[in-house]
Amino acid sequence: MSQEELSARDIEVLDFASRTWSGPGARDRAIRERLGISPTAYLQLLNALLDDPxxxxxxxxxxxxxRTTRAERRRER
Incomplete structure (x- = not known):
């Protein structure tokens, strides 16, 4: 894999993030089942990816x- 490519895991996380969920419980359950990681680890990976060109x-x-959602949340603090 060249430096120009995202890992399969990164692509999986981005594809997962593109979906909408009826609520946090359904999303968190799917994160554990489909990605095999905790919701916290997923959010950490996703947050790092948002800064990756x-x-x-x-x-x-x-x-x-x-990125827009993240910026809005940061402004609310």
Missing amino acids: RALAHAPVTVNRL
Whole structure:
């Protein structure tokens, strides 16, 4: 794998993040079942990916939407 490519795990996390969920319980359960990690680990991976230009190139709509959400939450603090 070259430095230009995202890992399969990164792509899986981005694809997962593009989905909408009826509530946090359903999302958290799916994170554990499908990704095999805790919701906290998922959010940490996803947050790091939001700052990765390769992630932006792979899933621009998802990354930009989540960057906007993250910025709004930071402003509310």
